[in-house]
Amino acid sequence: MGPPSNSVDGGKNALLRALPSIEQLLRRPSLEPLLSGVPRARAVSALRLAVDRVRARLLQGDTRPFDDADVGEALTTLSTPGLRAVLNATGVVLHTNLGRAPLAPEAVARVAEVARGYSNLEYDLDEGERGSRYAPVVGLLRQLTGAEDALVVNNCAGAVLLVLAALASGRECVVSRGELVEIGGGFRVPDVMRQSGARLVEVGTTNRTRLSDYAAAVGHDTGLLVKVHRSNFAVVGFTEEASVGALATLGRERGVPVFQDLGSGALVPMVGEGMGQEPTVAQVVAEGADVVAFSGDKLLGGPQAGVVVGRSALVARIKAHPLTRALRVDKLTVAALEATLELYRDGKPGAVPTYRLLAQPSQELRARALRLQDLLAEQGVRARVDGVVGQVGGGAMPLARLPSFACILNVGAPESFLERLRAGGMPVIGRIADGEVVLDVRCLAEEELRSVAEGVATASPGKPP
Ligand SMILES: *Cc1c(COP(=O)(O)O)cnc(C)c1O
Numbered sequence: 001m002g003p004p005s006n007s008v009d010g011g012k013n014a015l016l017r018a019l020p021s022i023e024q025l026l027r028r029p030s031l032e033p034l035l036s037g038v039p040r041a042r043a044v045s046a047l048r049l050a051v052d053r054v055r056a057r058l059l060q061g062d063t064r065p066f067d068d069a070d071v072g073e074a075l076t077t078l079s080t081p082g083l084r085a086v087l088n089a090t091g092v093v094l095h096t097n098l099g100r101a102p103l104a105p106e107a108v109a110r111v112a113e114v115a116r117g118y119s120n121l122e123y124d125l126d127e128g129e130r131g132s133r134y135a136p137v138v139g140l141l142r143q144l145t146g147a148e149d150a151l152v153v154n155n156c157a158g159a160v161l162l163v164l165a166a167l168a169s170g171r172e173c174v175v176s177r178g179e180l181v182e183i184g185g186g187f188r189v190p191d192v193m194r195q196s197g198a199r200l201v202e203v204g205t206t207n208r209t210r211l212s213d214y215a216a217a218v219g220h221d222t223g224l225l226v227k228v229h230r231s232n233f234a235v236v237g238f239t240e241e242a243s244v245g246a247l248a249t250l251g252r253e254r255g256v257p258v259f260q261d262l263g264s265g266a267l268v269p270m271v272g273e274g275m276g277q278e279p280t281v282a283q284v285v286a287e288g289a290d291v292v293a294f295s296g297d298k299l300l301g302g303p304q305a306g307v308v309v310g311r312s313a314l315v316a317r318i319k320a321h322p323l324t325r326a327l328r329v330d331k332l333t334v335a336a337l338e339a340t341l342e343l344y345r346d347g348k349p350g351a352v353p354t355y356r357l358l359a360q361p362s363q364e365l366r367a368r369a370l371r372l373q374d375l376l377a378e379q380g381v382r383a384r385v386d387g388v389v390g391q392v393g394g395g396a397m398p399l400a401r402l403p404s405f406a407c408i409l410n411v412g413a414p415e416s417f418l419e420r421l422r423a424g425g426m427p428v429i430g431r432i433a434d435g436e437v438v439l440d441v442r443c444l445a446e447e448e449l450r451s452v453a454e455g456v457a458t459a460s461p462g463k464p465p
């Protein structure tokens with residue numbers, strides 16, 4: 001008597017049992033062309049992956065049996081890195097999901113140079129003894145921000161946690177109710193403050209906080225006056241807030257330092273159509289903030305990092321806190337940050353991609369969109385060029401509406417079209433507006449346009465996948 005299951009499960013069990021073994025597949029003549037030249041370990045990994053995929057497929061009720069093409073697909077998967085380059089056609093310059101700031105070629109070169117071999121990361125070449133990993137960037141940061149001292153940690157969220165832990169743990173830190181924001185990715189300022197061991201003292205209301213509110217809250221147990229950049233939202237209408245300068249005066253009178261979580265941390269005024277004005281780090285320091293924290297990969301346009309600048313005595317206390325070691329940056333970050341900061345020092349902010357992408361005149365963007373339209377036409381794809389609105393992203397300048405240009409494709413099912421665009425050899429990330437696919441050219445380099453056009457052609461209906 002044969003097993004009765006076949007009739008019940010539509011032959012699924014039989015198909016599962018019939019799945020070939022890895023040994024059988026390694027000897028299968030029809031796979032020889034695919035596997036010749038592939039190292040054995042990699043071939044075995046690919047075969048396992050292929051068999052696993054077919055098994056999963058069968059269990060889901062898809063009864064296509066094992067096919068040699070499954071091995072080809074598995075080999076492609078193995079040769080595609082998990083983290084790889086994509087083309088950003090979203091028009092969002094600092095897209096957190098797409099890796100935020102692209103690095104300047106100077107920074108990339110410095111990273112490669114330092115990554116390749118040994119470096120003096122914590123070695124003082126003059127003295128021949130242990131040095132500080134922050135040394136390469138401290139001088140630059142002092143010069144560019146006017147602060148007395150600096151250090152760098154993993155990211156700005158870490159920097160905020162560290163500053164609060166080092167300067168206000170077990171004590172009170174006073175913050176406006178209007179600044180208790182959630183930055184994104186679940187980073188909520190009040191939660192981070194609690195994690196630091198500081199006691200949060202909220203003052204004012206959502207829309208209005210006066211200097212007198214802070215003054216009334218300062219007591220003998222106050223460790224820090226905190227100001228948080230609202231970053232990803234704005235309060236408009238009947239509003240009031242105390243400036244950093246006013247807080248600094250209060251802080252000096254009462255002997256309490258002022259900490260500003262600046263988030264974006266522009267080093268120079270940003271230019272570009274539709275851009276708002278952010279205070280630069282130097283302005284906030286000049287206004288009297290005692291400690292300022294900001295991101296390395298937002299408006300600064302460098303690697304992921306959290307930069308802390310401020311008064312020497314406070315920075316020394318922060319450096320001495322055990323969390324500094326837990327949050328420390330690696331040599332690749334120091335290399336990229338130093339090279340990026342040098343561009344600012346040398347008066348070349350235009351060499352920093354983030355700055356340049358935001359500064360592009362819309363007429364330049366229009367010309368680029370027209371070139372993409374031509375390249376698409378060469379591939380037999382019709383697109384319309386139109387003005388669109390882009391964003392800074394990364395929680396910076398939420399009100400900025402960047403006038404940009406895009407190629408707009410009227411395709412049947414835009415969602416699945418975007419999915420096919422993402423599945424290409426060089427994934428293109430676009431967006432949908434009013435049921436159409438929008439490819440904003442702001443973040444696309446001239447030399448990337450052809451790849452975008454090819455990706456679009458491949459994703460277009462009637463083309464092979
Ligand atoms: C973005 C932001 C952070 C977090 O910065 P990361 O570098 O992403 O960790 C913290 N505070 C503010 C105000 C921000 O805008």
